[in-house]
Amino acid sequence: MxxxxxxxxxxxxxxxxxxxxxxxxxxxxxxxxxxxxxxxxxxxxxxxxxxxxxxxxxxxxxxxxxxxxxxxxxxxxxxxxxxxxxxxxxxxxxxxxxxxxxxxxxxxxxxxxxxxxxxxxxxxxxxxxxxxxxxxxxxxxxxxxxxxxxxxxxxxxxxxxxxxxxxxxxxxxxxxxxxxxxxxxxxxxxxxxxxxxxxxxxxxxxxxxxxxxxxxxxxxxxxxxxxxxxxxxxxxxxxxxxxxxxxxxxxxxxxxxxxxxxxxxxxxxxxxxxxxxxxxxxxxxxxxxxxxxxxxxxxxxxxxxxEEKHEPDAEGLTPVFHSTLEARHLQFSYKQGNPVIQDISLSLEKGKKYALVGPSGCGKSTLVKLLTGYYDRFDGSIALDGTDLKRLDREKLQQMVSTIHQNVYMFDSDIRHNICLHEEFSEQMLDTALHTSGIHKFLQNTPDGLLSPVGENGLQLSGGQRQRIAVARALIRNKPILVLDEGTSAIDMQTAYEIESRLLKLNELTLITITHNMNEDLLGLYDQIIYMENGKIAEMGSLEELLKHGGRFRGFYTLEKDLAGATG
Known part of the structure; x- marks a missing residue:
């Protein structure tokens, strides 16, 4: 004061x-x-x-x-x-x-x-x-x-x-x-x-x-x-x-x-x-x-x-991602709570595609937040190309990651602003993002195109339209790491399949997908499936390897497929 x-x-x-x-x-x-x-x-x-x-x-x-x-x-x-x-x-x-x-x-x-x-x-x-x-x-x-x-x-x-x-x-x-x-x-x-x-x-x-x-x-x-x-x-x-x-x-x-x-x-x-x-x-x-x-x-x-006496980054090093993102003996719990992540060790390679699956509440989203620097209070270590995450400049680290959330927040502005978020992009980049996300399909029916207002938290858009905007928001930035946190759950199956399959074909993109979608064709395209239970990694491997192994993932996979078939 x-x-x-x-x-x-x-x-x-x-x-x-x-x-x-x-x-x-x-x-x-x-x-x-x-x-x-x-x-x-x-x-x-x-x-x-x-x-x-x-x-x-x-x-x-x-x-x-x-x-x-x-x-x-x-x-x-x-x-x-x-x-x-x-x-x-x-x-x-x-x-x-x-x-x-x-x-x-x-x-x-x-x-x-x-x-x-x-x-x-x-x-x-x-x-x-x-x-x-x-x-x-x-x-x-x-x-x-x-x-x-x-x-x-x-x-x-x-x-x-x-x-x-x-x-x-x-x-x-x-x-x-x-x-x-x-x-x-x-x-x-x-x-x-x-x-x-x-x-x-x-x-x-x-x-x-x-x-x-x-x-x-x-x-x-x-x-x-x-x-x-x-x-x-x-x-x-x-x-x-x-x-x-x-x-x-x-x-x-x-x-x-x-x-x-x-x-x-x-x-x-x-x-x-x-x-x-x-x-x-x-x-x-x-x-x-x-x-x-x-x-x-x-x-x-x-x-x-x-108060602006927040702890600065210890060294503020510029993050570089050329090879791996690794976690060793990772442990994490929220304040006054039981451990959410327990002794997790894994290595994610640049350009590869990873699917995190498992029951609700098993710690998938928390694990991704830890790996991308959202939380920094944990036991164990996380390193990007061998450099501890805690030594990196937090803001620059966040600029390397795009996240497509399941619950999309929309600012009370127009569609263009909600995609670009105060940044300037070329028309070509914007057009590519519009087509990849499928926004172009509904844009022609809006009164003012990209300048159409979305309303408070996207009130004037459907859930699927909001998620398409979130996909475009992430894609236009072309960041090396993309997190898809149930990011296509509100889109029709055909469009969701098209978007996810396009992302899987981007060679330089490291994709981490949190999903309950047990589509065999899509899961088969991932380099590795990480199956979690109770804050731990129960199994890891390709879809073929995990199904052949016949372990816990296979039981989860079969149950989810049966439930999807019953509700369908």
Missing amino acids: KQAVREHKVLLTITLLCSILTSAAGVLIALILQKVIDAALQGDKQLFREILLLSVVYLLLLGLFGLIYSLCSKALIRNVTITLRGRVFRGVFRQKAETFSATNTADYLSALTNDIKLLEDNYIQPMLQVLQNVVVFAVSLGILLYLSPLVTVILIGCMVLMFAIPSLFGKALQHKQSEVSSQMSAFTASLKDLLSGYEVITSYAMGRYAEQTFKQQNHRAAGVRFAADRLFAFNESVSHTLAILTQFAVVFIAAYLIITGNLSAGSLVALVQLSGGFVGPVLAIMENLPKIQGIKPVQERIDLFS
Whole structure:
């Protein structure tokens, strides 16, 4: 948070200077009022005209500096919030995949929206107000001492009382602010869950349940915020009461001094004016300090998300893939879980084609993520051309791998953007990808061709069309390693067969396919089938070798074929 403010030092300096000038000038009005009233009571016309002229110039300058301060303070708030959001967003996306997945995305959304707003309302703006009021207080104190030391001492006594009582609410307000942040995060998570589950809610007639759940979360979030606001209101009420008490004391004491002949009428007006400039800033500070203190948990949460102290690659070597990708005695488990990958050793050769098969949950996808550098917390070793994966530049390693996922995410843009993903490709490369993936078959029926919008997460496309786009997205990049994670499961069998068979014919491509499709013609084209069970490699070999061996793969293969025939 502090670093985000420091990034705008120049604007902050200008804002503070204008704040000091504006605040100090505002207090000096009390002296002008004193001189005007005393000149009027004395009948001094010459002094009256001089003060009038001075006042006009004074007010013009006050207005100018006030405008500059107002513009600069708003620009500062805008820039700091932009910087904070940028730091949080960068921090989230620079996390390791495992760390990112361990946190609900609603928490990230809440940090980027609710928490940033809380910081703006309860830290940045109050901090500027506190700084401004400190100047007003200091200047007011100096003039008060000049006009009447006795009144000043009484005001200081009242001020101590004003500080002592509301400060009792500090810890309670901090606790309430933390509760507000947590509850808003939970509310965002629940809302995201309900909106994402729209189809399930509609299909199973869960409308009333959804409305009731939203109602409960909505009331809970509003209740927690109201509890915090209630405490703020009590704090402000006590502060206001003490402020009024202080002003009454000043008026009666100053009036007594006039009666005894120790104070002029103009000084009385100045003292009353200054008491507002003395008590008002203290009141504002007392109202804002609990907000600043109370926002500390939210500030720590923002700093945690925006933290960019992620472990860099040990050496950041440039990855090279000319021969093999090897794993030795690989072990992996998710946090606080049983091992998902157990003592796996294998060697994948460049240009060869591998099919990973096995029951659901046996660790196929996890193994591929490990081999391609998605996770880096594992036991054993993974080496690309003899170089340990942990020594390689992570970003460059990711640029060597394309993945066609089963669940395809579509950005809310057009078809072309979802294929190219902000990169530029030649028309020939794009055309090849369109034909290889089969997109050209449905493209002519779309209203605007490649520029046709796909909707939120591809809502305007079928599942098969989305998967074709995912295939084109991977193929156009022509990377040396391609992972096909059930990537053609939503496409008709004929198109899926055509796409997969074309991929199998690409000599320079190293293909790793995770599949449940037991098509004999396709499986027979793979150089090696890796059959997994319970996080281990049970068998490896070509289709012919594995079927001839008659082991566990053959039983799985036969069962899947029978199930496919029955459902067909």
